Amino acid sequence: MARGGEGVADAYEQHLADHERDRRRAQGSFYTPPALVDWILDRALPATPGATVLDPACGTGHFLVAAARRLGVRAVHGSDLDPEAVRIARERLQALDPGVAADEIERQVVLADGLTAWEGRTFDAVVGNPPFLGQLRRRSAGQNEEHRRALGAYTDTSAVFLHRALDLVAPGGVVALVQPLSVLAARDAGPVRRAVAERGTLTDFWCSDRPVFEGTPVLTCVPVVRVGAGPGPDPDAWGRLAAPTFGIPVAPLAAGAAGAGTVGDLADCTADFRDQFYGLAPFVRDRLPGGTPLVTTGLIDPAESRWGRTATRFARVRYDEPSVDLAALRADGALARWADARLVPKLLVAGQGRVIEAVADEHGAWLPSVPVVSVVPRDRADLWRLLAVLLAPPVVAHAATRYLGAGLTPGSVKVSARQVAALPLPADAGAWAEGADLARQAQHAGEDERPGLLVATGRVMTAAYGAGDDVLDWWAGRVRRRTDDSAAGAGSAPA
């Protein structure tokens, strides 16, 4: 048994962990649990004699050693930028098969940038756990400029490795690289997801709802891609792969709502930015008689505004009733047109939460505070229909799935103005009309009746989209928890 080599690898990783946290962070060196290595190899390695495998960021060689046990030392190839890790990886392989010449192993495991090494070569499988590095730290990790330019400056290094790997496997070969969960939805990983869709199929998918790499809270996944067959998964729907892991029911929206249009067909969805935030600040007062309510995200609940009942913060100041001095704002001029455009019947949508939180401003009397999204129906008659859509459980599940990995907490819903505009409308007009009526009743109801009416709205809207009870139950659980949260937080300032 090659215990000596294994011990050295463990010791080196412990050394990295104990003494070189910073360097480890800079290089993205977090090592892969053996069970996950086995899971990946089970799916990636062909049984054919003579098959070859590459780990382009091999570290001390966990994947290489495990693959060599299955295929023989001559089958495995690796690269890494860390000389000590490369030395250890070579030593472990040598210990596994002393019959292989040292210079042969040196050619198989090289000190090199995995994004540029191996040019012109192909393998039967590319596996491993490439570094996860955001834009800032990337320089230290080396990079393939050509790939970078093709993919965009903000693409995570791990996704660049995935993209590169598609070129390094022969047709029929498999790429299985550990990725951060953000690969599912990050806009900057879009070109990589598209390349996967064009060049392969997804044959398997692993993900975890808790961190599995010691020393980092990053959530991870492993898309297993067979290159050469196609077409692969919709680049905009990778979140579906991970939805079951996070308990999100995958709503059959695409089928149910095909052709029914989107929120953007009925309304203008807009967010405000710095100009409005800083422009408004001098005109906000607390409890200004006759002032115009300023509604922050913390004050928006499903079909409910807590303005005047819950304190909130604006520009770091706590307000019981944040109000805009509209006369002074208009006299000042800069935001006068903005305020007039906003003071119309609309929905106000909080960007992020357990569900989509939206409330109707039926009299057009409130101003939104950044980052609240305003949804202004082109026909006022659509106001409550649009509220019903934003309360609809399948729409919330769709948004939670679609943006899984992009939000702060997986499973929470985070929608921008553009994303609200893209939410699908229901196909069943009758159920939708009923849902709109219930949504209006829910907003007009008192505290006691509202929860029941919200669930009734959710039930009817679930039917309007042709979805099942699992979606309703999931949503109702989240609305309930969200209501408990606000009750617990009532009177205090939301963060």
Ligand SMILES: C[S@@+](CC[C@H](N)C(=O)[O-])C[C@H]1O[C@@H](n2cnc3c(N)ncnc32)[C@H](O)[C@@H]1O
């Ligand atoms: C997360 S570790 C994974 C190691 C190995 N795959 C494992 O799981 O045991 C990532 C490795 O990538 C290496 N690395 C960082 N940038 C690299 C690059 N451009 N080319 C090759 N290796 C790189 C680091 O030195 C580190 O050893």
